[in-house]
Amino acid sequence: METLIIVIIIFGLLVSIHEFGHLIVAKRSGIMCREYAIGFGPKLFAIKKGETVYTLRLLPIGGYVRMAGEDPEKIEIKPGQHIAFFLNERNRVVRIVCDHLEKYPNARFITVEHCDLENELCLTGYEEEEGPIVRYAIERDATYVSDNQDFQIAPRDRQFASKPLLARFLTIFAGPFMNLILAVVIFVIYFSIQGVPSADPQLGKVIQGYPAEKSGLMAGDRILEIDGKQTNSWNDIVRYVGKHPKEKINMTIKRDGEQKQVNLITGQRKGENGKAEGVIGVYQPTRQSFLGSVGAGFTQTYYWIKMEFVGLKMLVTGGFNLNNLAGPVGIYNATGEVVSQGLFFVLNWTAFLSVNLAVINLLPLPALDGGRLLFLIIEALRGKPVEPQKEALVHFIGFAFLMLLMLLVTWNDLQNLFTR
Template sequence: METLIIVVIIFGLLVSIHEFGHLIVAKRSGILCREYAIGFGPKIFAIKKGETVYTLRLLPIGGYVRMAGEDPETFEVKPGQNIGIYLDTHGNVCRIVSDHLEKYPDARFLTVEQCDLENELCLSGYEDEDAPLTRYAINRDATYVADNQDFQIAPRDRQFSSQSLLARFLTIFAGPFMNLLLAVIIFIIYFSIQGVPSDAPQLGNVIKGYPAEKSGLVAGDRIVQIDGKQTNSWQDIVNYVSKHPKEKVMLTFERNGSQQQVELITGQRKAENGKAEGVIGVYQPTRHSLIGSVGAGVSQTYYWVKMELVGLKMLITGGFDLNKLAGPVGIYHATGEVVAQGLFFVLNWTAFLSVNLAVINLLPLPALDGGRLMFLIVEALRGKPVEPQKEALVHFIGFAFLMLLMLLVTWNDLQNLFSR
């Protein structure tokens, strides 16, 4: 249960930050955002603030910002339709009701002759059979009633598709960017608490039960020489010790201004390349610095972006073991293992997942942010947008492919889980 709660919190954070990026840039670009949703499926909670409805939905597997103009407007008033309207103090239409008119006895009723909710913002109709045609201007902020809730109309200049190419590009790009920014912030917090790794030839925390601790070495000891060879950095220590697994080495160290020597036998562990490497059981030294924490946060985020791209390249070229590819089940299982190791590991894991979400979303694949950005780049090169029907078809095919890939990866997760 603890793992489930942590997973929901982590993914809720990643998704909400991602969608917030889309939302805030869209609003600043003048785009009408109808809904900011976390999750999919039935609504659990909804609150309307300004012109946007903020919802929490049942299935915690993503989220979205519903922007006017991304899809054809669902509300349409047709000639001959009976509607109810409300007027503002200037006599302009400020609210339109198209069904269940009996619930709105204080509305002004009329049969529609013509209605334009996007360009001219005007409405004309007859209040009864013998009445003359009446024409009304529609307030730009007018609302219509749907599902017992008021939604704002979307004039053409408030729609996503009507914005400049740059505004649309930044709106889409803002989601992945916010995930990268979140990763940087989390890493800064992590390094501010844990300290920034230092390359000084000094010992960090000493692990109990390992050769360094058994020989009396403590955190802060400065290693001057190993087997008579000068050490000038932490990397010098790592390089020498790793090449001498289960061997006797002589360390010359400095403590409280005086030099001492100690002899120990290194331990051994298996490196990533499968070969044995020596260890003595110490962590890298750290230093506390706000500027250093910021630099380390940016560097660590860049490192994981680079590793993600290397992994994707290997996946394409065939150098990646597909059995290591993890989906929702695999991530859930890995999160459980991370939770067991403590808060700082959870912070690192959250930042890594945030980078992963950003990079994956920027891939030029249909249905992802990267796919939408590719269509905008094509539009810039062509000088005109791709036909909406063709773009929608490509995104639909891409979404179907992603769902199939998700099923395959989940099946792979389950096989790996039960084979342990």
């Protein structure tokens, strides 16, 4: 249960921050945002603030910001249609009712000749069967009722497609960008608490049961030499020890102003290249520095961005085992293991997932933010947008393939779970 709660909190944070990026830049650009949703499927909770409905939905597998004009507007009032409407004190239309007119006896009624809710913002028609044509202006924030639900109209200049190319690009890019900002913030918090890694040739925390602890080494010991070779940095220590697995080494250390000699036999572990490397069981030394924590936050985020692209390159070139791909089940299991190791590991894991979400979303694949950005780049190059129907079809097909991939990866997760 603890793992489930933490998974929900982590994914809720990652998705809400991502969608908030889209939302805030869209609103700043003057785009009407109809809904800010966390999750998909049936609504669990909804509250309207201004012109945006904020919803929490059943399936915690993502989220979205529904902007006016991204999809065709639902309402279409045709000539000859009989509708009801309400006027304000300025004699302007503030509400239009498209169906179930009998529920609105206090409304005014009109047989439509022309109704434009995007450009002209006007309604013309006959209030009486043989009467004159009347014309009413429509307020920019007017609403219409369809299937007993109220919707706010979206004038053309409030729709996504009407905005300049740069504004649309930044609106889409803002989601992944906010995930990168979140990763930086989490890493800054982490390093502010844990300390910033230091390059000094000094020992950090000593791990119980490892060669360093057994030989009497202590946190704070400064390593002057190893086997007669001078050490000037932490990396010098790591490199030398790593090259000598299960070997006896001699360290000249400085503790409380005195020099001492320490002999020990290194341990061994499997390195990233698959070869054995030596270990003695100590952490890198750290120092407390706010500015250093900020710098380390950016550095660590950049490191994980690079590692993401390394992994993607290996996936394309065939150097990556597809069985290692993890879906929701795999991430859930990995999160459970991280939770058991403590808060600091959870912070690191959350920041890593935030970077992962940002990078994956920026890939130029249909249905992802990167795919939408690709269409905007194509528009900039050709001087006109791709036809909306064609773009929508590409995104639909891409979304279908992504769902299929999700199912396959989830099946792989389940197989790995039951074959352990």
